[in-house]
Amino acid sequence: AQKIFQKQMNVAYELITLDGQDNAVELIVYEAPFFNSKGEVAGIVGMFLDVTQRNELERELVSSKELADRSAKVKGEF
Secondary structure: OHHHHHHOOOEEEEEEEEOOOOOEEEEEEEEEEEEOOOOOEEEEEEEEEEOHHHHHHHHHHHHHHHHHHHHHHHHHHO
């Protein structure tokens, strides 16, 4: 928040938190300043994007590729 107020810049970062059932939720957080009529920072506006499922699919894809590569290597040794 300090960076947004002092430098008047947008920020984005990833955050892992827990939902109401203690499941990990992976978020991308976007924050930006908003200004009053004098051009002064009046507050912060933010948005959360849940990327949990996307990240899980990426991890599964990497795991599947690694398994396929190992299988191809073993097959090539025979």
